[in-house]
Amino acid sequence: MKYGTVLVIDDNPAILTAVKICLAGTFERIVTLNSPEKALVTIAQENPAAILLDMNFSLGVNSGQEGMMWLSAIHRKYPDIPIVLITAYADVKLAVRALKNGAADFVTKPWDNDELIRVLKDAIDKAGEIVPLDQLESEHVRKVLNKCDGNMKRAADLLGISRQTLYNKVKASPLTANQLTINN
Amino acid sequence: MKYGTVLVIDDNPAILTAVKICLAGTFERIVTLNSPEKALVTIAQENPAAILLDMNFSLGVNSGQEGMMWLSAIHRKYPDIPIVLITAYADVKLAVRALKNGAADFVTKPWDNDELIRVLKDAIDKAGEIVPLDQLESEHVRKVLNKCDGNMKRAADLLGISRQTLYNKVKASPLTANQLTINN
DNA sequence: ACACTTGTGTCCAATTCTTTGACACTTGTA
DNA sequence: TACAAGTGTCAAAGAATTGGACACAAGTGT
Numbered sequence: 225m226k227y228g229t230v231l232v233i234d235d236n237p238a239i240l241t242a243v244k245i246c247l248a249g250t251f252e253r254i255v256t257l258n259s260p261e262k263a264l265v266t267i268a269q270e271n272p273a274a275i276l277l278d279m280n281f282s283l284g285v286n287s288g289q290e291g292m293m294w295l296s297a298i299h300r301k302y303p304d305i306p307i308v309l310i311t312a313y314a315d316v317k318l319a320v321r322a323l324k325n326g327a328a329d330f331v332t333k334p335w336d337n338d339e340l341i342r343v344l345k346d347a348i349d350k351a352g353e354i355v356p357l358d359q360l361e362s363e364h365v366r367k368v369l370n371k372c373d374g375n376m377k378r379a380a381d382l383l384g385i386s387r388q389t390l391y392n393k394v395k396a397s398p399l400t401a402n403q404l405t406i407n408n
Numbered sequence: 409m410k411y412g413t414v415l416v417i418d419d420n421p422a423i424l425t426a427v428k429i430c431l432a433g434t435f436e437r438i439v440t441l442n443s444p445e446k447a448l449v450t451i452a453q454e455n456p457a458a459i460l461l462d463m464n465f466s467l468g469v470n471s472g473q474e475g476m477m478w479l480s481a482i483h484r485k486y487p488d489i490p491i492v493l494i495t496a497y498a499d500v501k502l503a504v505r506a507l508k509n510g511a512a513d514f515v516t517k518p519w520d521n522d523e524l525i526r527v528l529k530d531a532i533d534k535a536g537e538i539v540p541l542d543q544l545e546s547e548h549v550r551k552v553l554n555k556c557d558g559n560m561k562r563a564a565d566l567l568g569i570s571r572q573t574l575y576n577k578v579k580a581s582p583l584t585a586n587q588l589t590i591n592n
Numbered sequence: 593a594c595a596c597t598t599g600t601g602t603c604c605a606a607t608t609c610t611t612t613g614a615c616a617c618t619t620g621t622a
Numbered sequence: 623t624a625c626a627a628g629t630g631t632c633a634a635a636g637a638a639t640t641g642g643a644c645a646c647a648a649g650t651g652t
């Protein structure tokens with residue numbers, strides 16, 4: 225039971241019950257809401273490791289707009305908590321938009337229990353990964369340098385550091401040289 | 409015409425022609441391939457600003473596996489070039505997997521010309537965004553510190569810096585905690 | 593062919609950051 | 623209560639960053 229608390233938001237009580245049963249063996253605590261209104265408050269109180277959010281709450285509306293709105297709101301306020309969306313109205317455009325809006329994953333109803341567990345676990349694992357500062361830096365440096373076609377002066381400018389510093393950073397980790405795009 | 413070269417990969421000549429016409433006004437140069445085999449070579453030669461990749465190439469197979477494979481291969485070798493996938497067999501699971509595998513976007517056939525152009529433009533714009541090193545660093549520091557519930561010793565450890573250094577970094581920029589990105 | 597611009601590789605000295613180690617002080621907990 | 627762990631703070635040694643400078647290589651336009 226190393227996966228902490230999960231917050232499940234769905235307006236259908238039957239779904240909440242089913243999800244609760246499904247996730248009971250994996251999470252220490254399962255908090256449910258039947259409407260997203262109290263989501264932000266509940267998150268502040270419970271500090272969940274992940275959120276499972278339904279996309280449609282208004283009866284007769286299945287555009288997913290409401291879920292999308294809540295996704296954005298929650299993600300803006302808690303960008304480090306992975307949000308998995310779930311919907312009965314599978315729609316490629318909606319899924320793509322959701323992922324680009326920060327959703328960690330997108331699941332369709334009816335769901336496969338094992339898959340749902342795996343998806344939530346993965347999302348939490350991924351969100352928990354932390355990168356040393358050096359690595360983040362050198363990856364970013366390589367990327368920007370690449371985008372500048374190796375122009376160190378401009379890259380240094382864009383990175384907000386001096387040319388010499390960039391020069392030193394680059395020659396400090398020569399591994400990155402191999403990853404430059406081949407050209408000329 | 410500031411959007412450079414785009415590489416379009418599709419086994420259907422009619423599609424290639426249609427896409428070419430659609431994108432002609434937006435890109436300086438449109439390179440087409442009717443099979444992904446030569447993708448990596450062509451990318452090295454043309455250095456495209458974006459890639460539009462079909463998902464199905466083997467006749468009778470529409471699982472999208474092949475496109476997914478090429479997406480991974482290209483993305484691994486050229487992580488900075490945005491890849492937009494396009495497929496006639498819209499499938500939420502496939503789309504989600506593609507995005508999680510590094511695709512910049514996912515479009516379904518038949519496509520809307522304006523949307524296709526917008527998607528490619530957006531992908532290129534997004535890929536072109538560069539962040540100063542300081543900002544990247546302080547954002548990451550916040551995030552890790554957050555994940556450690558404010559425990560600076562542990563956060564410093566995970567970040568690979570000393571406790572005092574983290575302490576200084578934190579008190580150097582106390583405003584970032586409120587996510588106030590607007591600043592002039 | 594000739595200036596002109598832009599970028600590279602290299603060096604230096606001044607400044608700033610980072611690290612190591614230490615100390616008193618608060619807290620949660622066995 | 624006493625221990626372990628973390629905080630805020632300081633100082634001094636060591637490392638990194640900076641701005642400036644210089645000669646040199648390309649690429650530009652005239």
